[in-house]
Amino acid sequence: MSDFLLDAKGIGISFGGLKACQALSLQIPRGGLYGLIGPNGAGKTTAFNLLTGVYSCQCGTVHLDGLRIDTLKPHQIAEAGLCRTFQNIRLMGELSVLDNVRLASHLRGTHTIWHTVLRTPRFVAQELAMEQLARELLVVMGLEDQATEQAKNLPYGDQRRLEICRALATEPKVLLLDEPAAGMNPSEKKDLARTIRGICDSFGMTILLIEHDMGLVMDICERITVLDYGETIAVGTPAEIQSNKKVIEAYLGEAVDV
């Protein structure tokens, strides 16, 4: 057992000859906000896909709270307490906002199809509780007025917020956010950053965040891991990362004497 809540050791995958992610190690302690950054195509989303089981790891191990999860199926990983949002929003468009959130808490429910058909007290209690939980989370994300709206009709920024809301409803131990601020305007971004920080601090949630907006990442993350070509090139606090030579090279290219 390790001291880390999420402990990935040497995970990797290659697609044909392309090593999308190689020997990546991520150690995340309990509580706090961690950033995962890197230039386009560095393998950040691939890393998320490996952690959440969308791709299966070709090498390495992942432990979540002492439980080995890299051999599990995606739904079992979600049950173990690792949930994510998607870079290209994947909401259940036809369902209402409330239903999108409620469906995620089905994971923690214990009623079976028989309870459903007969509407037993257990079923009623759980459904009421699910709705309460969902409404509470919608308030946290500021979406409570759109509860009955179809998810596909929400504005873009709200869809991203709803994804976070839905992921929270699975009661994760670690929340993975894949570019939550992509496509948002500056004021929306600022607001979102505050929300994410708030989730982290007041819920005691552990969050791993992929983001391209450096300002946002540097502002709210405590530690940052930098990827390039599927490999970790730097780990450290925002200040350390900003002055790291390798990171600057990865983003801006090598310095050449002229």
Next chain:
Amino acid sequence: MKTLAQHIAEVSPSRAFRPALMLVPWLACLAVALLIHYAAPMAVNDYWVNVMRRMGVFIVAAVSLNIVNGYTGQFSMGHAGFMAIGAYIGAAVTYYGSLLAHGSTNDPAFYTQGVLLMLAGILAAGCVAAGAGLIVGLPSLRLHGDYLAIVTLGFGEIIRVLLELTSTQIYDAKEVTLGALATFPLNGPVGFERIPGYASLFWIYLFAAITCLIAFRVKMCSSGRAFLSIREDEIAARSMGINLTKYKVRAFVLAAFFGGVAGALYAHTGVNPSPTDAGFARSFDIIIMVVLGGLGSISGSVLAAIILIALPEALRDLQQYRLIVYALLLIGMMLLRPQGLFGVKEVWDLFRRKPQPKDKDPHGPARFASAAGTTGGAR
């Protein structure tokens, strides 16, 4: 953040447990069935009563197929196969049961042995069809879209061919032995004959109402949301902890069970179930009802079943042109409302008024009132 378990602990038992309310929907089903049974014959002639019996059967079939095609979005084209299995099982239980019990199939009264045999047959039909659904579903639901459609289409055809290979029916009560029954005397390609028509309007609409109630309850709960989320986005559903295979198979088995029930009811409406009932033509009929009504809409399926059974009858005056008109009407419907009559909504959703949103900055600050300790920039 409070967990679901904490929320559940907070729900007061008096809100959760209301024994009287638990019975009401089932009694409502009974009332609907009784109403239709006694009111319909007063309103229409015998011919239309028979049409209404067919309608009831197809309401059960369409609503059950909606669980697979509508809720989970898996395209099953073999529903007639499950219906045929149900029809033959139900018919065999009633027919051979009657022969064994009292030597003939004459037993037309309301609450007697014959009806009990029919109910046992319906239950058996549902269970056998559900078993068949499990056998077909487990391997094939790992497939997607067109591939699943082809497998299920093949399943229906297999059932049709198997039914054609069954041996001749036994008409003499003395010849009905265990050994004779083991050869499946279901009358091969000719079709199973002389099945007493015990399925009155009452029984058919009782089962139709119960099917709708169960399908509706399944839709409006966490399992139902799991089904619908599979239709919307499998990857996202999986990442939210939904076991895709388990839920797809569950939907398939549930649909097969009620498909079997529909078949068994059909066999008791005075028709001779024949192997062609398992063919793809019948499957398409049911699919058309589901698509026309709206994928995922129970009331849509009910309405579509009623319209599509009544339409050819109402168009009878047009004689040989009626099927052309029928087809044109279908094409017109699909052009005007490609999402079906109601989409995923129910009839009553269309009349519900939208709640007016309160005045509020749409991107206002997030709130953490419910959580302990509001720090970290949250106002």
